[in-house]
Amino acid sequence: DAGITQSPRHKVTxxxxxxxxxxxxxENHRYxxxxxxDPGHGLRLIHYSYGVKDTDKGEVSDGYSVSRSKTEDFLLTLESATSSQTSVYFCAITKDSTWYGYTFGSGTRLTVV
Amino acid sequence: AQSVAQPEDQVNVAEGNPLTVKCTYSVSGNPYLFWYVQYPNRGLQFLLKYITGDNLVKGSYGFEAEFNKSQTSFHLKKPSALVSDSALYFCAVRSDYKLSFGAGTTVTVRA
Structure with a gap:
């Protein structure tokens, strides 16, 4: 998707x-x-960021941490991967306004074996 | 807390027939509602949104949605479905710069 990229696209760990x-x-978006x-659950928020070094937890944050040292990069870390973290992970960005929805990345398919 | 519900896991329609994907919401205050579509192995794509104003919202690919405040619903519609509309559809509500999604509805349009 234009303006947002995720890497890697696939990973087995x-x-x-x-x-x-x-x-x-x-896009220089703030958020x-x-x-x-996951099937049957739709999309569930893990973490989000509202600025450089400003992050907060979502509804399923256990086992995950994030960092944002630059406006353009948002990293998601699984400190010790578990099989329950096998999923497709999407990043999204939005402008600083409630009028806008999100722009999504293409996703990362993570398999924990 | 803001939330949306999509009561149907799957919707099956014949090509050329009307398509409706249902969504109900629960919010405090004014709702900001969205519909997204996901094609296989792709990210989510924005279809349309309701912020305020006209209850009938028109979006991409011929889709529209009807906001009904008394029924707290925001159903997605298309008058004449195409096989290419087969995809996973998500309703979402925005609050405090976060989107909460429904579980999704898989739409299959048969030729």
Missing amino acids: ETGTPVTLRCHQT MYWYRQ
Whole structure:
């Protein structure tokens, strides 16, 4: 999707290993989000950021941490991956207004074996 | 807390027939409502939004949605469905710069 990229697109990792997913934007938007998508649950918010070094938890934040040292990059880290974290992870960005929805990245498919 | 519900996991229609995907919401204050579509192995794409004003909102790809405050609903509609409309559809409500999504409805349009 224009202006937002996620890396890697696919990853297989072993239980107990750390994993970092990257979201990069070129839109200079203030707000960035990490969601996970699982069948029957839709998208659930993991963490979000409202500025450089300003982050907060979403509804499913346990086992995840985030960092945002630059406006354009938002990193999601699984400190010790578990099988329950097998999912598709989406990053999203939005402008600083309640009038706008999100622009989503193409997703990262993570498999923890 | 803001939330949306999509009561149907799946909707099946024949090509050329009307398509409706249902969504109900629960909010305190004015609702900001959205519909997104997801095609296989892709991210979510914005279809339309309701912020204020006319209860009938027109969006991309011929879709529209009807906001009904008394029924707290925001149903997505298309007068004549296409096979290419087969996808996963999400309703969402925005609060404090966060979107809360429904579980999604899979739409299958048969030729």
